[in-house]
Amino acid sequence: MAYDEKVVRAARGRLEKRRRDAETSAAALRERMCGEIPRLREIEREKAAAIPELTHAILAGNADGAVERIQQKNLELQQEMAHILRSNGCDRDNFEPRYTCTKCGDTGYVNGAVCDCYRRLLQEEACNALxxxxxxxxxxxxxxxxxxxxxxxxxxxxxxxxxxxxxxxxxxxxxxxxxxxxxxxxxxxxxxxxxxxxxxxxxxxxxxxxxxxxxxxxxxxxxxxxxxxxxxxxxxxxxxxxxxxxxxxxxxxxxxxxxxxxxxxxxxxxxxxxxxxxxxxxxxxxxxxxxxxxxxxxxxxxxxxxxxxxxxxxxxxxxxxxxxxxx
Ligand SMILES: [Zn+2]
CATH class of the missing domain: 3.40.50.300 (P-loop containing nucleotide triphosphate hydrolases)
Structure with missing residues (x-):
């Protein structure tokens, strides 16, 4: 169904707000927890460093099983982070944003098609407008x-x-x-x-x-x-x-x-x-x-x-x- 411009603008606004809120609160949590527990910042740094390392190992043909080793280390870092967060009363395992819609990450699109959550918002806004x-x-x-x-x-x-x-x-x-x-x-x-x-x-x-x-x-x-x-x-x-x-x-x-x-x-x-x-x-x-x-x-x-x-x-x-x- 074709929606008028005002309806589309309102629905997009709500979607963007959901995405922004999820990202802002994830970033705020990261700042707070890393400030309190310096080891978390180190883990973040080590995890970030693993990405170019992994690319390098793949390009080098995975000599001596380097890819598996890096992946294993990365997994351990993730587990350590989860453990620290949980034992400090945090209800999550990492600092990834928690989007309202896990299918589209609150972008409104999955593989180029309109996501159900966005369709729903458009319908709600069209109803509100009437x-x-x-x-x-x-x-x-x-x-x-x-x-x-x-x-x-x-x-x-x-x-x-x-x-x-x-x-x-x-x-x-x-x-x-x-x-x-x-x-x-x-x-x-x-x-x-x-x-x-x-x-x-x-x-x-x-x-x-x-x-x-x-x-x-x-x-x-x-x-x-x-x-x-x-x-x-x-x-x-x-x-x-x-x-x-x-x-x-x-x-x-x-x-x-x-x-x-x-x-x-x-x-x-x-x-x-x-x-x-x-x-x-x-x-x-x-x-x-x-x-x-x-x-x-x-x-x-x-x-x-x-x-x-x-x-x-x-x-x-x-x-x-x-x-x-x-x-
Ligand atoms: Zn969605």
Whole structure:
């Protein structure tokens, strides 16, 4: 997939920082340990001297087994260094940098091909660029407050809204903790202002923190962006990203302007993700029958057939907060 320049720059920046950090901390450790234990510096010097010696011995045709002798000596030096470091409380055998990715040494390439770690960073950055991340940073499961939900039994539910929402929140928390890129899709349904967005953000944040590529967004701005790209006002491949990210969280379905373009986009994205077994979390205040009326059978049946429905209940939390702050 082609990524835009900003995404590539951000991913390369993170990769370079990983490499720099590994090298800086290895060099700092070398300085410190060699300062404390002069024998370590001698070993380093002897090891460095072995390289031209070895080249010379090979060029000279390995006279009298010189190559083996030098290799053996080098091995002993390595072992001595490891022993000194370990017995001085150090958790490593040498001063080589410890890269995050051992396959590519945090360069992003193995034998000229893009390494998986770099591919992963590109995907994460592309997701970040699309997501409303500032809200996500502030929101997690711990900050969901159950005391906003009524504690009296609701005859229709058979339990109190508080108890019901405790179950919903637990379900979403478990879903997030055990997230897999081929897991279930969730449909969070319920009236405006009862905590659906908070739940969406908490899921998005929790899954992001596990290193998956997550796109979170309200439907309207995402559609606006797709429109701008489709009609050439902006460059980008947001639709690919929305289809291929590990988790797509679409907040506020039903609040966007309903146009043939928005319907086509929603259908393409939801359908492609379902066909490829990729999970989507949708929040909406529409019932399935209202969805059918608004979007037609195609979209409504994709959602009713492919998503786990979670009914959110309660009073408008924003009004409760407003009342509390006034009173
Ligand atoms: Zn790598």
């Amino acid at each position: 997501s409303g991340l500032s809200a996500m940073r502030l929101t997690d499961f711990a900050s969901l407050r159950l005391d906003y939900y009524d504690n009296a039994v609701d005859p229709k539910l058979g339990v109190s809204p508080r108890e019901h929402m405790r179950d919903i929140i637990d379900y979403c928390r478990d879903y997030t903790a055990a997230f897999t890129p081929h897991g279930d899709s969730l449909l969070l349904q319920g009236a405006t202002g009862i905590g659906k967005t908070h739940l969406c953000l908490a899921i998005a944040r929790g899954v992001t923190e596990q290193g998956f590529g997550v796109v979170y967004g309200s439907v309207q701005p995402l559609i606006r962006r797709l429109e701008a790209e489709h009609f050439g006002r902006e460059q980008g491949s947001s639709e690919d990203q929305l289809i291929t990210c590990d988790l797509l969280v679409l907040d506020d379905l039903g609040m966007e302007f309903d146009t043939p373009f928005s319907r086509a986009c929603l259908y393409n994205i939801l359908n492609a993700r379902l066909l490829e077994g990729r999970p989507t979390v949708v929040s909406t205040n529409l019932s399935i029958s209202a969805m059918k009326e608004r979007y037609g059978d195609q979209i409504a049946s994709r959602i009713s057939g492919g998503f786990v429905p979670l009914l959110c209940v309660g009073n408008d939390i924003r009004q409760i907060i407003r009342r509390q702050s006034l009173g």
